[in-house]
Amino acid sequence: MKLHELRDNPGATHTKKRVGRGPGSGKGKMGGRGIKGQKSRSGVAINGYEGGQMPLYQRLPKRGFNVPNPKKYAVINLGILQKFVDAKKIDAKKAVTEDVLLEAGIIRRKLDGVRVLAKGDLKAKLDLTVTGASKAAVAAVEAAGGKLTVTGPAKEDAAAE
Secondary structure, X not given: OOHHHOOOOOOOOOOOXXXXXXXXXXXXXXXXXXXXXXXXXXXXXXXXXXXXXXXXXXXXXOXXXXXXXXXXXXXXXXXXXXXXXXXXXXXXXXXXXXXXXXXXXXXOOOEOOEEEEOOOOOOOOOEEEEOEEOHHHHXXXXXXXXXXXXXXXXXXXXXXX
């Protein structure tokens, strides 16, 4: 085999359709864009535009309210906690705080705090201290013989109260 005999596999490459290069190309003259109008010009973006009529998304009534600065919690389930206790990554005899959870690798970052949810089973007797927890999670931890203390979200501005 020589250098001039090298070829790509058949069908591996496609020649680009050259638009607007004469009638013989099959996409000549207007280049497949039709005649006149906004869409035949370059730099067109008409998403949601209805030709001057009030667009649908503006005609519909607005409802609800979006909190501008919502709290974002790192969420953990009781089942995951039990897995980490079984794997000896968490010491069940010591108090478990958010920092301990971070070091163990259960949560990646604390965000606005850690919230415990009741998915899964917890058999270990844990002394948990977290920012938030569901009622079912608190009941499940206490049923296992442990204690779950909820500190509540940190207040950003004391003057706002």
